[in-house]
Amino acid sequence: MVEQTLQHEVFTVLIEQDEDGYYVATVPALKSCYTQARTLPELYGRLQEVIELCLEEEEPTPMKFVAVHQFELTGNTRNYATIADNYRRADDRVSHASRI
Missing domain, CATH: 3.30.160.250 (Double Stranded RNA Binding Domain)
Structure with a gap:
């Protein structure tokens, strides 16, 4: 205990x-x-x-x-990396915008 x-x-x-x-x-x-x-x-x-x-x-x-995201899996598994990459690019844009 x-x-x-x-x-x-x-x-x-x-x-x-x-x-x-x-x-x-x-x-x-x-x-x-x-x-x-x-x-x-x-x-x-x-x-x-x-x-x-x-x-x-x-x-x-x-x-x-850090954050909460709803992650929707669609189609075949090959699209998962693309979805994750899109999230990273969106996070980078938000991070960049907050520094301006």
């Missing part, structure tokens, strides 16, 4: 909604740390609980939030 004296820690949480309308939250810094609920207020309460439980068993993996 990991001993933890948690005073203040910030976790990135990914929240999605499934086909049945449930909100599903995943904490990438903690392996297998996820929960679900019908409403967002209920989900937030469950997140507090599941994060505390996961911290009893493991140390969080240090991670830095």
